[in-house]
Amino acid sequence: MSKKLVIPSSKGPSKKRIILFKGISIILVPLIILCLIEFGLRLFHYGNNVSLFVEYGPDKEYLVFNPDASKRYFTDNNFATTGNLEPFKKKKDNNTIRIFVLGESTTIGYPYFHNGSFHRWLQYRLMHTFPDKNFEIINLSLTAVNSYTVLGFAKEVVNYQPDAVLIYTGHNEFYGALGAASTQHISSNRFIVNLILDLRELKLAQLITNLYERLRGFHNNDKAEHSETRMQLMATNQEIRYQSALYTKGVNQFKTNMDAVLNLFNTHHIPVFLSNLVSNEKDLKPFISFEPNGALISVFKRNYSMGLKAFNNNDFAGAYHYLNQAEKQYNNSAFCNYYLGRVCFAKGDFEQARQYFLKAQDLDGLRFRAPEEFNTILTKLCLRYPNTHLVDTKGAFESYADHHIIGNELILDHVHPDLKGYAIMSDAFYNELRKTKVLPDGDLANEMSFRQLLQSMPVSRTDSIAGMDRIFNLKSHWPYNDPTAKDSIKADNAEQTFAYELVFNKASWNVTMNSLYIYYVGYHRYKEARDVVESLILEDSGNEDLYEKAAALDGTLKDYKSTLYNFKKSFALSPSFDKARYIFVLYLKCDQPDNAIPYIDYGISNNTSGLNLNNLKAFTENVIQLKRSYLTDSTNVKILNQIASTYLSMDNQDGAEKYIKKASKINPENYDTKLLISKLNNLSVKNEHK
Template identity: 35%
Template sequence: MKGKDSESSHLKTSHTISRKKLLIFKISAVILALIFIVLLEVVLRIAGYGSDFPLFTEAENKPGYIYMNPNVSNKYFFGTNNATAGYRELFKAEKDSRTKRVFVLGASTGIGYPYLKNGSFHRWLQYAMNENFPEEDIEIINLSLTAVNSYTLRDFAKELPVYDPDAVLIYAGHNEYYGALGVGAVNSLGGYPRLVNFALDMREYRLVQLISSGMSKVQGIFNSEKQEEETLMKKMVAEQAIPLNSETYKDGIEQFRFNFESLLEGLAENEIPVFLSTIASNEKDIQPFVSDTTSAEKSAQAYFEIAKKAYSEGEYQKAKTNFIKAKEMDMLRFRAPSEINEIIRSFEKFNNVHLVETEAEFIKQSPHLSIGNELLVEHVHPNLQGYSLIAYKFYKAFEKKNVLDLKWENSWTLKELREKMPITELDSLQGAYEVMMLKQGWPYYEKLQFDSSNLSIPEKIAGQLALRKISWEQAMESLYGYYNNRKDLESALKISESIILEYPNEPQFYIKAGDLAAQIDDYEKAISIYKKAFKLEASVAIARKITVNLIKNEQFTEAISYLEYIESKDVRDIMSKKLMLDLTVLESDSIANRKLKLAEVYYQVGQDAKAKKLLNEFLQTNPGNIEAENLLKKL
């Protein structure tokens, strides 16, 4: 018995040792695998492979300035070749005490599609703020990207507090299904926001980027020819039919809610005001893209036909109700369902969130309640009237809440904004061409109706720009030359002001615009523009331009202050000394020959007609005055 017990004990001991060895082996294998992964990660980083995907990157030729990283979108489009780029708007990495800084988050409507540069609502808003508050430094920095959704916005928002924004503006919600990582997109990771956000965090690792890049290349081998023929809209869509209240539909709604709550909570913790806008869709003039054919109750097309008939018969409320039903039932979800706006409105529960009711304003500005082509160019993107309306809603929200701590004395009307904004015919034409080209393809398949036989110069330039044969800068230069040759200086000034909006930190563009304003005798605008150039780069040359236009605008006291600056920088400037002496004397209440002195001042700044008029008036009461007669001879 003892022998058997001993043998049994020995077997148990051996079995225990074997299990321990197996456990040690498994642990060792895991540790070795982790060591290998860490080493591979280190090697890839040392070799310079991959990126950290920073939201901003340093400006190459402007120390201290940064701008949106043009490659940041690669983080969200992994597994595809569809990454998009946004604006390149420079701003100081370290915000100074004078600056008011606003960030804009959004997708293609935030970008301003189909327009380039100044068609976007943030540029309309920037111009209004610049003109209303010329002495203030107000930055509106657009971080929007085409074809992204709440995953990207949430990720961007996490980095913003470091840059001390005074406010964040958001217009987004249409891309929850087909934007990067959306539940119906080609690179979807499913309807689990926590998992997707974890995957985004993992994208910082080079090994994950290497694997993702490999997958993308393999996919590209099979899809390259097909992809070249498709629009970005088509490339991003994996699931073309997402019925109302289906699991995928609900996943998209939950994705938006989860990511936005996280985004807003993060900004609330840092006490950053958020202006969150509702979004608008084309209800009236866009047929449903994909309609359920199994029954009339589920058919988006059936509701659309009922709506059209009601609209034609003047039953506008019935039409509105059925247009919305048609949009909700449309299974190709390029237009956000109404539930998205309901969620946006619910976020007013955050103390830092200010709701901007853009959808309600679009309805108000649309004939007979239903939003259509009057304000939108296709299913969701506004025309220039629509973009100006979005900008104006944010503008009035700024005025109402005054989070930028500004003195709102003479705010503009919407009409004034539209009249004053330097939008050119190039902007309008290029946008129209973009939409025509877009609608040739899926899901529209509209025939291109375009006569190119008798195009004007601006139309030809816009066409080249839309086809990407020339850059926006080249297009603007060509159009400027066209207006300049025709002596259409007002239109040339619009071009110059447009360029300022694109390059707000370059004084030479302000000087060019100021010169044009001065040529058309718009002294007030010239002074305002020159002052901005002076603020960027103070110089005697710019101070002289400001002085001359201040005098022409009869702002003599302020002109003296700039003449004092000139004297401090250039003691040899005899003309400026003479001007300062005359103006100083002119400011005296006791001067008897004011008209004569003022005539001398106007003569020095090239205002000959004004000088001559004053001299003639002076000689009527002082006949034979030699000084006046000699000056009149010079004129």
């Protein structure tokens, strides 16, 4: 039987395979092209790096808040805002407590910024209460943003070893970037918003966005007027009725995003300190009030007008009658509720006044103040997550407010506190931090009280004036439109001139502070000069030269406690023999020999002057032993004289004088004490002639 010859089929690939290959090619080829474009754009460094942190230029061992980080959240990069530059180490030191701050314009400290902000008040207090600890407080807040930015930043913050996160946000939820009623709105669908935010990391997406913006700018003739503020430019859909669909979108957006933020930090076991919100309830008339429709409008308007007329004539009984009638006919008038609050406040019915003010705020159709519902949401979220602590900033403000209703005495405009308000805000966070294990345990002998904080916080007069000038400038524009506000901006003296230049971007803050320092030193105003240097320290707490400059001014002012503090901070950053010598001399001068020993030891090990410090150490150890003996026998004149004599051997007049006075008080006729007084006087004369 013959074998059949098998001839290979000449048929090509099957139709299904061809379709499959074509399908893969259709998908794969464009994908490869897009990847190549992305690679090319990255190769030539096109676009922006929108990661949260970048290397700090002057020192690559540090990171700093990326000025371009906000561009991911704005559909128009011309609106994007920048924040603080507060360098922190890539590798956190063991002795460092690192705290991140998230939020919006109030959180960054508008209108003062810099040392007016609550986190700087907090930083100053923590630095002086725990002088041996290093605090890195990095404020990542921005103006014109909301919970979307807080959530986006939170996703990166968890990777940088935070010991705590402080959050104050909510007032910008409707009009801030990506808000439900913002010009920078993308979509009401969170999945779409988050997808677009992720895509904006790609250079290709940035290229497409930039091309679109250029085309839109080319064809759009309705360009914004230069006089328009960011508030006006961001508020596309200005009027939002209470409980409307748009209002509900904003509430749900806030609730969902904040829940995601707290869940994220809870998963990473990071303590969160979440504040409720504060606004001007008593002294800010609502911006927009809706009127009733149909037949009710004429009756409502008549009663409201008569009530307002009676109020202006101080006829509070008549005002309440007519306004109450108007409110019964139509209970959604923000203006009517506000004036009912004013009437009740004038009559002394403060609890009822509070209810009317809060309702007026909720009904305000221009939502630059968060509705009270947000505070309820924040409270409930804190109960849901065990590592989240509610900071009752509102309660703290109410405790200082007139009859516990917040108004102009603490708030400058609609939501931004004055300097005392920011101090109170910092105190609320401080007290909550003290309840947890975030801050060190142990002796709080150095604790700075709130009263001391108010007295010593280094906010320059120029910074204070600049804050008020920004508010006057704000109120001259929409939605305040106060025609006289700008008249309050003066430049009649040096401090006002510096402030004017700062507010209207004629000089940077650092340049202004350096000019102010030179001005104060030139007029021998050393206390103000020191405050300026201390404000620069808060801006750049890793700069040892600033601590030395502050210490020198402290010495001029004979503030030895502050001198010691600043020299120790400088020494910790950059140890040297000269700094160690200043420190141990000051400790001995202040009769703290135990604290002097480590610095004497450093001086012995790093002696660059040829001084014989071994004798000094022996004298110091002798004083330490004598002081221990004195504690068991505080009336022993012999021990007191021995301490004084040892201090005189070290040329320490202050230490010697302290113990000579104690000995003289116990026994003024003691021969050795009299001899020591004579030696002290001779030493004083000798030092005066040096």
